[in-house]
Amino acid sequence: MRSVMLVDDEPLIVKGMQAIIDWDQNNMQIAGTACNGLEALAMMDEGPVDLIITDIMMPQMTGLELIREIRERSPYTKFIILSGYEEFKYVREGISLGVENYLLKPVNMDELEATIKHMQRDWEQEEIRQIQMDQSWRILRNNILQRWANETIDAKEFRERAQLLEIPMNKSNYCAAALRIVGDDEGNDPQKIHLAGIAEKCELLGNQGLPDGCGVICFPDQEGDIMLLFVSASTEDRGGWHLQALSRMKQAVAEVTGARAWGIIGQSESTYLGFPKSCKSVKLWLQNHLFMEGDTFIMQVESEEDANPYQEKPGPAMEQFHKLLRDGEGTEVDRFIDEVFMVEGKECCFPRTPFFNSAIQLMLAAKELEKTPDYGEIFGPLSRIHTLSKLKQLVRKTVHRTLNTYHTAEKTYSPHIMSVLEVVKNHYQDELSLKTLSQRLELHPNYLGQLFQQEVGTTFSDYVNQYRIERATHLLLYSDKKTAEIAGEVGYWDSTYFYRQFKKYAGVSPTELRSIYMKK
Template sequence: MRSILLVDDEPLIVEGMKSIIDWNANNMYIADTAHNGVDALAKLDGSPVDLVITDIMMPHMTGLELIREVKARNPFTKFIILSGYEEFNYVREGITLGVENYLLKPVNIDELEATIKHMQLDWEREEVRQIQMDQSWRILRNNVLQRWANETIDAKEFRERAQLLEIPMTKSSYCAAALRIVSDLDHDVNDLEFYEPKIAEQCEIIGSNQIPDGCEILCFPDQEGDIMVLFTSSGMGGEEWQYNALRSMKQWIATDTGACVWGVIGRPVQTYLGFPQSCNEVKLWLQNHLFVDSETFIVNTNSDAESGTFHEQQRELALDQFHKLLRDGESLQIDHFIDVSFNVQTEDSCLARTPFFNSAIQLMLAAKDLEKNPDYGGVFGPLSRIHTLSGLKQLVKRVIHQTHDTYHAIEKEYSPHVMVMLDFVKNHYKEELSLKTLSQKLDLHPNYLGQLFQQEEGTSFSDYVNQYRIERATHLLLYSDKKTAEVGAEVGYWDTSYFYRQFKKYAGVSPTELRAMYMKK
């Protein structure tokens, strides 16, 4: 509610103003009263109000003098002037000072209420402008913090921006942390990308509630959706306050989103120049680890650096046995094989990610090999969103069962012409392929041939060729050391940039991202 100070040297006028209208109904309340301008200034010292309603003629200090003094201290306060008689000079000076209205005594209730409604609209517009200014400031600060963490901002620009945005540069300790909101296939957080700046803003408020003197916390969302935290302090000693702050933020996010949240604290550094390195260590740790369960917890990249090393070795899979299970159509046995493949006996809360991702990709590709026209989008695209062992196992089962069901469905009967087209793609996918070329070989109109292929295969001829080429390219990228451009050329794409676009379209990830997911030991 908006606060009001009534100022008049006549007590009856003050009492009358208290009851002249229902202030509460107008979202306002009388905070205090004063009998002259000097008394009003004393009461406003340290306790500003939203509105001052003042008489213009008072002993010791006039209403206009009071307005000048208050405006110098608090420019956002609004004023209504009361007067027993109309005086043009007073009206003119009041307008110059920016008062809301000049009301004659006795006060007209309708005019007072109209003035109040006008002020309410002004306050609402000011609040919107302030929110917009705050949000613009925060968006700019988030952008600068992201670029600082990624080392993509010039040093001179950063120093200028940091001073403007109150980013600390003179502390003796800087430490990065990350809060990851887990949204595996079985943990969906709706519209989280629009929510992350608000989460970061609230985390900063919560984390800053109880911190030692000389310490600061800044929070911002990064491009991968993690909430990054900057801890700064004037001394190197004591990390307990960082754990407590991170724990409070983590618990609030978990309660607000209903998702699981993991916190990771990095290595402290002595100057702001080392903060990007601390960020990089935290992000690398998250990138290289897979979590065993969905409990929320906090880890330190230093003390837990060796966690999961026992499981770093490449996991061996009985792929021959798995191929037989796929061909035989034993769904329960396939599930059992997957469960055993990802079974881990460990008390660690996290494991090295690489061997489990490699095993998952091997199993999913083995199933995709059964398809005549495999679609890799459902294999590689979701992997970037997987953070838990259970989520990875769920993805593997989903992909394999979809492929398995398709493979054991009733086999399609292809016409001789379509069989020739499929066989031609298999043997000549490295060459330039088009319906026009094939129509000449089969002595059929290309439009008819395209419609026939679409009807029997369920996809266009060009899509089929691209998907087949991407399938061949995937195997070369995973099982050979050839450069990306060489792989593209070998499967029929001579333009490397076009190969990148097509691969991303059909596989869901770029060739570089694919190789990063599948790191051979």
Template sequence: MRSVMLVDDEPLIVKGMQAIIDWDQNNMEIVGTACNGLEALSMMDGGPVDLIITDIMMPQMTGLELIRETKARNPYTKFIILSGYEEFQYVREGISLGVENYLLKPVNMEELEATIKHMQRDWEHEEMRQIQMDQSWRILRNNILQRWANETIDAKEFRERAQLLEIPMNKSTYCAASLRIVGDDQGDDPQMYLPGITEQCEQIGNKDLPDGCGIICFPDQEGDIMLLFVSAGTEGNDEWQIQALTRMKQAVTEDTDARVWGIIGQSESTYLGFPKSCKSVKLWLKNHLFMDCNTFIMQVENEEEATNQHQKKPGPAMEQFHKLLRDGEVTEVDRFIDEFFNVEGKELCLARTPFFNSAIQLMLAAKELEKTPDYGDIFGPLSRIHTLNKLKQLVRKVVHRTLDTYHTAEKTYSPHIMAVLEVVKNHYQDELSLKTLSQRLELHPNYLGQLFQQEVGTTFSDYVNQYRIERATHLLLYSDKKTAEIAGEVGYWDSTYFYRQFKKYAGVSPTELRSIYMKK
């Protein structure tokens, strides 16, 4: 079933479009409505839609801007424009953007339905061409498998696609597994070749399997190779799964010279349980850090083990660390970090949360020394870290960068700039501008702007935004306030603008930040 989004700032138009066409009869489903382009884009963060029917003139983002932005993200989305404007410039630009039709309000329903029928024929032809090409067939299968694993596909659509793509649905056991490839900092990233590696794994894994058993491999959006183990037997012997995963793991290690970890999830009795098995694997990976061993294979026995935080780690001695930072004792700082991240024993993996939380505490402590902290180099890399050693390296890198600048000669600001910095510190939640401040200081705004950039090393607007994001970061990490409330407290009255600025300066969204920093 094709997905449809309606975008118009007139609610009556949207309601009318929902009711006047039999969408089910046309094998289509309205998955969302929006009153402007920005709202529509945010709704598509969870995935693209097949068809967008949009007005042109809307607040915040026009329909034409929405089309351009959406096509940059997903060139396969189709568009129909509904407009009250017959001006040639809109028609011409709509045609240049490749829209399916440009219809004037009030809409001629026969013409609209004819346009939809035409698009359906185009979709059918496109699907046939893709299926006839082996690579396109594999891409389509990977997409269906990803949506199946994430439970983002309609049951009826999955059954139809599974039959076409030879995904088994009548086996007695279904089990998910994952191969995570972790390359070194030097050389090529193995994940660049993930599609080819995945195809190779499937070929190797399916050799010498017991009768009735099979393996399907597909890459997921996090860069892991996901595996579907199926079996027609009911004896519950999973030894063949371990043997096949070992063969694939060894082949990937030899080809990429990278560390490879294999995780096997829970077995389920029907294809409906495969997403649950996938979740158990991904949850286990999310909750653990690995030691720097070469390769290993582990089995997730049950959901309780998947969430087991078996490694208890007390937090760092922050008062001591703050003193070392202020004293600038780099050798002692490094010794402190090394000792904290030193783990005795022979464990292959550790609970991620306590180590991540402690690492963030240490890096934020260093950032507090900076006048204009940039949080992008903290939170951006965290999602790509899977080993304890890499986490330690990130902490040392961030701390060293701060100490290199902090313990140089202190800058002496002019009285005018000191006054500006004091205003930002005490009134960052208010509307601030160089024009207003220049009037208070009796300076020309252009001169004040040049003086600020010369002494502080950044523009006034960047400094204000960085300061606000710093305050927002502390509220996100150390309070339970909602994101919209925090945005207002630090001076952003438009939540959408706050999200954009936060992602720009911190490297992750507010939601992602809180997800990374899971509270103990």
């Protein structure tokens, strides 16, 4: 609600304006009244008001003098001038001072109300512009902070931008932290959360009740985490204020989104130049760990060993698993998967690598039973999985989808299609086309293409690409060959085309696949 001050040495006029105009209806309230300019000026010490309606001719200080004084103190206050004199010099000076309107006494209330409504529209537009300016400023700051954290900004450019965007560079302690928002089975999807808005709210809460010289800046990163910059003027911890602030923000995220959030605090650095290093330790920790379901937690990264743990874990007994798959023992398959992902103790997080490797081995074993495996079902969701239970859920879903199709009645292909499939199996490295194969089988290419799609359920080109991607996947995971070499071995002589096709059918690039499946 906007605030209004009425200033006039005639009490009847003040009372009349208070009573005649429905201020509530105009979303305004009378903040005070004064009988001269000096009295009004003293009242402004208690706080600015949005609108002052003032007479011009008053004892001790005129309305125009009052306007000049208040303009210096409160540049956003608006003014309406009242006068019993129709003198051009008052009108001209009022216009030069930027008043909204100049009204003669007795005041025409319709004109006054029209002026107020016009000002309401101006205020609304100003608010919209201010919001847009704030959002633009925040978007720019988020972008600079992301580039700073990733070390993709020139040092000189960062210093210039930091000064403009009020990013502190002269503190004694810099520390990165992250809030990772994790969805659950109730439909809370972190991908649909407005991270910028959540980060803004976290920053407001995080800065409440901090020790002197301390501060928090929050910004979303491109991986869906909310990154935090803790700064302080002292190298001392001061009672763990980082933990207290992060705990408040973590709780707020859970309340606003309905999703769980984990908090990770990185190592402290003595200058702003060390912030990217602290960010890396946090992101590395998140990259290398899986969480348990249940309560959220806050973890502090103390060393590089914390961020990059190593855990010996025997892989699954694949011969036994292959047999269970061929036998179609769904219950036994589930029991086998449960044992692979069984953990002991009450740890809240585990090294990611051994569990991811086991998961990929199990899912690839299932895919080997499919005639046209879709590797996107495996590798696409992996980058979005952060909990052990979600990983086990993905393995079960993938394996059961294969079992449901593999153990249905075996499809019998016609001799022509059997010949085509045999050629693909033995010569997938070569250039293959329906035209060449149709000549060998003495069939029209169009007829062979229709027959292939009818019996196999996909086009010939899709089948060949999927088969090649299957062979490439095995080479990427189980050999040290370079990607370009693998592309040639499976029939792609253009590496760029191979990358595009691999991404299309596997859901990730060859490089991303190898980074997901990290053999220790």
